[in-house]
Amino acid sequence: MIRFENVGLRYGMGPEVLRDISFYIPHGSFQFLTGPSGAGKTTLLRLMFLALKPTRGLINIFGHDTALLKRHDMPKLRQRIGIVFQDFRLLDHMTTYENVSLPLRVRGREEATYRAEVEELLQWVGLGERMDVLPPVLSGGEKQRVAIARALIDQPEILLADEPTGNVDPVLARRLLRLFIELNRSGTAVVIATHDVNLMEQIDARRMILNDGRLELYD
Numbered sequence: 001m002i003r004f005e006n007v008g009l010r011y012g013m014g015p016e017v018l019r020d021i022s023f024y025i026p027h028g029s030f031q032f033l034t035g036p037s038g039a040g041k042t043t044l045l046r047l048m049f050l051a052l053k054p055t056r057g058l059i060n061i062f063g064h065d066t067a068l069l070k071r072h073d074m075p076k077l078r079q080r081i082g083i084v085f086q087d088f089r090l091l092d093h094m095t096t097y098e099n100v101s102l103p104l105r106v107r108g109r110e111e112a113t114y115r116a117e118v119e120e121l122l123q124w125v126g127l128g129e130r131m132d133v134l135p136p137v138l139s140g141g142e143k144q145r146v147a148i149a150r151a152l153i154d155q156p157e158i159l160l161a162d163e164p165t166g167n168v169d170p171v172l173a174r175r176l177l178r179l180f181i182e183l184n185r186s187g188t189a190v191v192i193a194t195h196d197v198n199l200m201e202q203i204d205a206r207r208m209i210l211n212d213g214r215l216e217l218y219d
Contacts (some may be wrong), residue, residue: 001062001082001189002024002025002048002059002062002158003058004022004057004058006022007021007047007057007095007112008020008056009047018040018213019213020214023100025189025191026049026189028187028188028189029190030181030184030189031191031205031206031208032191032192032193032194032199033210034193034194034195034200034207035206035209035210036195036211036219038193039211041193044210044215045160045191047059048081048160048191049052049078049081050066050074050078053066062077062080062157074203078161079157081143081158082151082158083160084145084151084160084164086162088143088146088147089147090143091133091135094135095131095134096122096127096134096138099150100121100149100153104117104118104153105123117153121149121153123154124179125148125176125179127142127201130142141168141169143167144166144168147164148161148176152179155188158188158192159189161190161191161193164180164192165177165194165199173196173199177199177202
């Protein structure tokens with residue numbers, strides 16, 4: 001689904017922050033992206049989501065060479081990728097329910113066809129009683145769960161999650177991990193960026209370890 005070959009990235013004339021990154025994400029796979037703070041995990045996810053362009057190397061997503069993509073083609077590819085940002089990126093004027101259902105509305109679905117799905121997912125992540133609340137009223141952990149639900153609601157082909165359990169307690173972190181596992185069993189490839197060792201030890205999955213701009217893979 002995603003393939004990197006000798007990818008490098010630098011900002012301006014500075015040194016490369018990512019160097020010779022090569023890996024592939026198979027259909028239906030599950031992996032953790034880990035490494036120390038500042039190693040470049042978020043930057044690597046942004047490259048995978050087409051939010052950044054590499055300064056060298058090849059990135060192929062869903063069979064498309066991203067260097068040859070036209071600007072109007074990128075939204076179509078991004079629609080096939082679910083992403084949970086570390087800073088949530090919720091719309092403050094929309095309720096929890098409206099934030100989560102937004103991807104479905106953008107695709108033109110009628111509310112009657114998805115309301116039950118949204119309500120069920122919000123119940124599962126523990127926000128069933130917070131559906132009509134605006135983001136400024138939510139705690140950090142609640143905002144995190146809204147962001148996760150929004151990324152999952154459209155059943156993406158691949159899910160990229162940047163520290164998705166960083167603002168929740170260990171019990172809820174395990175529950176969210178089970179949700180990611182169930183999503184993966186349904187066919188979605190999952191990449192979770194995290195430094196939480198306890199979380200990674202709960203499932204046998206490939207670890208992609210980023211350190212000093214280079215990537216090592218451990219199956």
